[in-house]
Amino acid sequence: MSKPVTFKEVAELAGVSTQTVSRVTNGGKGVKPDTLKRVQEAIDELGYVPNKGAQLLVRKKAKIVGVISLEMTLQGASSIVAGIRVESEKAGYSMSLTVSDSKEENLETAIKELKSQQVEAILINLPVSKEVSEKLVEKYKRIPFLFIDVPSEAKVNQVSADHYEGARRMIELMLAQGRRKFALLNGPSHSHAANLRRQAWENEIKKADAELIINVEGDWSAESGYIEATKLLLKPQKIDTLLVANDQMALGALRACNEQNIAVPQQIAVTGFDDTLNSEYFNPPLTTIRQDFKEIGKQAVQNILTHLVHKEEISKQVIPIELIERQSTMIVQKEANSVKKIEDLLQEIQRLLPNV
Secondary structure, three states: OOOOOOHHHHHHHHOOOHHHHHHHHOOOOOOOHHHHHHHHHHHHHHOOOOOHHHHHHHHHHOOEEEEEEOOOOOHHHHHHHHHHHHHHHHOOOEEEEEEOOOOHHHHHHHHHHHHHOOOOEEEEEEEOOHHHHHHHHHHOOOOOEEEEEOOOOOOOOEEEEOHHHHHHHHHHHHHHOOOOEEEEEEOOOOOHHHHHHHHHHHHHHHHOOOEEEEEEEOOOOHHHHHHHHHHHHOOOOOOOEEEEOOHHHHHHHHHHHHHOOOOOOOOOEEEOOEOOOOHHHOOOOOEEEEEOHHHHHHHHHHHHHHHHHHOOOOOEEEEOEEEEOOOOOOOHHHHHHHHHHHHHHHHHHHHHOOOO
16 A cells, blocks of 8 residues: 655655645645646645545634625626635634525535534625525524625524615616616526615606516626617617616627627617626726625625624624616717707808808
C-alpha cells in the first residue's frame, strides 16, 4: 500500500509553502489565482486527498455564516453575496457559499451541507415561498435563517429592496411622459420580487386607464430578455414602452430592438431594474431602478447576527430604492414641445420676411 501524499510534497511541487496548500484545501481564501491554479494542479498530479478530519477541526475554531444563493452569473445575486462576505468578515465570521435553486428538496440538501460545516446562521438569497420558508425555520430550529426573496407576510427574518415602490415609480415616470401602450417583461413567477414589480405595473396601468398590451416572463438572464423581447416585438399590436424586471433582461431586449430596427427611445422606451454595474454603458444607457445590493447583504448579516445574540422577534427590513433616469427613455412631451417651438419659430421668420 502506497504512502499518502503529504502537504509538504504538494507544496514542493507547486513551489509554495505548506501554509498556502492548507489555505487552498480550506477554500482558497486570500490565495492569488495563479498560485491557486498551481497548487490545484499539484494536488491533481499527486493525487493528494485532503484530511477531512483536520479540515473540520479548523472549521470548529471558526465562526461561519452559511449562504444559499442563486447562480453567481446573475449580477444582483453576486453583488448581494459580495455584501454578505464583506460584512461577515467585519464581524469576524467567514462565509460558506452554496448555489441552489428554489426546489424544496434542493434547498434541504444545501442546508444539510451547511449544517455539516457547523454554520451559525443561514442566509437564503433565492426565491422561497411563505410555506417553505416557515417550514424550514420550524424544522431547523437551532439555526437562525434570514431570507432575501420571500413574501413579506412570511413569519421569517427577511431583508429586501422596496420592489413595489421601485416599479411604481418607474411606470409613474413613463405615464408622465405620455406613454400609454405597455409591454411587461417580468422575472420568473416564483420570485416574490418579480411578483411585486408586476403588481405595481399592472395596478398603475389600470389606474391610469392605459393599455397593457402583453405580459411575458423571462428567467433574469440577458438571453431570456432577448428571446422574449424578440417574440413580443414581432406581434402586430404596437407598444411604446417595454418595462423590464431587471437590467440583464433589458440588455437582451435592447439587442432585440436593434435587430428589428426599432429606435430606443424614439419608438419604444426600455426600462430596467437593479442598476447593475454596466447599465449606464448599455446602448442607449439604461433608465433603471437602483437597489443597493451590497447594503442588502450588509443588513442581512447585521440582522441575523443580532438575532443570534439577542434572540429577538422576527426582523423584517425594506431597503429604499432610487430611480435612475438615462437615455433609454425620453420625455415625449418635451419632444412634442420642441417640435411646436420650431414650427412657431418658422412661422415668425416667415412673417418677418418681406413679401416676394
